[in-house]
Amino acid sequence: MVSVVSAGKKWGKSLSSRPENVGLGVMLGLGVGAVALAAQWVKGPSAMLVAIAMLAMVVGLIYTAFAGGLEARKSLAPYGLLKPGMIWLCLFFLAPLWAMVVMSLSSKAGRFDFFPDFTWNFENYRIALTKFRPQFIRSFSYAGIATMLTIVIGYPLAYFIAFRGGKYRNILLGLVVIPFFTSYLIRTLAWNNILADEGPVVSLINKLHISGVFESLDIMQNGKLMNTPAAVIGGLTYNFLPFMVLPIYVSLEKIDVRLVDAAMDLYSSASQAFRKVVLPLSLPGLFAGSLLVFIPAAGDFVNAQFLGNPQTTMIGNSIQDQFLRQLNYPVASAMSFVLMIIITIIVLIYTKFMGTEDLA
């Protein structure tokens, strides 16, 4: 391990005539060190694996720098500019991710064995994908429905604030955000009271004798609103609404209202102008908002815990359970990794079909 770090430093020194090269060396050294440290948490061949990969990279770089001469060294210089970001990425993204991957392939000897052995244990993934399949499916469907609901509620809201808000725009935006100054848990628990069996919503529904409608829509179950899938989805929708409203608002607000005038001047009615001009121009916001809502909603466990029942458990709850209650880190890591990969795939597909080239 030490050898790798010092190799990185040595390489830095050998090019020390240029300060950015020293920095690049330090950065690489730090990165390797961090990953190695993370790998130390689990015993087994992983640490060696990392060391070999990093060593190969360093050797490659040194070879390019010297064999290629001045030109090659110049071409390496831009990487020096990546230093701060690379250090950050290595320390706070790559290292934990690597630790998680390693953990997910480990197996533990007993319940209170905190340092599982790395054994290429793919059984963890089998458990994650079979035993917890319902939770995965439920998570993605709840998150999907909640995302659509935030669009249905959030788009008109953002549209109203951006185009009709006038001088009250900032106040209205503030009103969207202010509830979120309270803790996430408190807000979610508050819904517990609102939706409770004796709470105002259920009472009103019963007074109006329309509970049948809600039952038939599967929103109410056995005369209750609480502890239903609808309550969980509602909680997700409520909690993630600002993440939809704000990006849409930003993209709508940037639209020059004269474009609507231009569309109407060119024989489009107000609704056609919206469809052909405003909506396409707000897609980047809609896209960003969908990701900001869907990704955390898919991994959320708070809403299912406080507003749901055992039949509405989401994958976040299961991961939390495996990590904190069962202390089964390997399986929990495998579940987290599967969740991450599925979300990545969904996002990639979504980007392919919805993504706009000027998404920034």
Next chain:
Amino acid sequence: MVDNSTSQVIHLDHVRKQYGSFTAVEDANFTIGRGEFFAMLGPSGCGKTTTLKMIAGFEQPTSGSVFLEGVDVSTVPPYKRNVNTVFQQYALFPHMSVADNIAFGPRSKKLSESEVKKRVGDMLDVVRLAEFADRRPSQLSGGQQQRVALARALVNYPSALLLDEPLAALDLKLREAMQIELKRIQREVEITFVFVTHDQGEALTMSDRIAVMSQGVVEQIGTPVDIYKKPESLFVAGFIGSANLLPSTVSQFDAAGGTVVLNGGGTVTVGRDNVASDVTWATGEEVTIMLRPEHLHVTVERPAGDALQAEVTDVVFQGSAVRLVLQLDNGTEVTAIVGGDADLPFLRPGAAVWLSWLATSPYVLDGWPDLAGATTTNLESIEAAL
């Protein structure tokens, strides 16, 4: 004036527009003919853009009616009016290619795709942008964007094209090139252009007729030459080009003409051609003599006929011409323009000179100017006038 009903495209019938207690347009009443290049000219806030918006349909008149091709369209929404607008900042759709921008109108009208293609192709040729069809507006220069905006409007073959300060965003050289280009395109498509601008040089250069507006009121409508030479109000005289406006008093005036005395001394002979055709003035009436700077002759010796004595206070070299600031004996400041190549003895501050003019040069208007805006000495307007 075009009054023939078959050739009239736009008619404003006593149109008035009020926002709260503020009157943006007061009794606009005029007709624009087919194929005409018509400018609405005035300082910002004079109501010219509001008038244009009422023609386009973005604003509705508080009273009065707007007629398009003889049909009252006062309450018809913009998308049902056969006029198209070139917006001030072009308002091109940023998410569409140049071709799709131009095709927007025809597609909204549900024309067949082959017809749309043909029209877009034709229009790209007219504005000379064929090779840019697939670009996004953001990839074009200001002048090219301007031409896309023009093509996007013209592709619909509107009854009239409305242009809202279309050249304001361009730099001087490009603006001059686009003025010529606009004129060429207008002749090519033979569509009525209604052009809003605050730049009188632009209006004089391009228009068949100009409506000069001030504070919501149409002050005068006429050809550029009429408006320049025979302004009907002191505002028009001061706003168009640069003018020396000299407050005077009528000493005698009848059917054959007469004489007017400058306040503070100096006599000017006035013929029938130097005043609006219908005026009659009594002795002692307050009038203003307008003398354009380029119409003043500067000499050291006193010439025959009407002349005023003055002292040169400033000499400004402007390349093609020299602008002299002079003070009359009575204290009034006037401006004169002389040829730039002349090596004249009086081109120095302090020189005593005589100012004279051709008998046809002065133009006499009713009333006295308010002293603050007595003379316009705007360099740009002088250049434009030249």
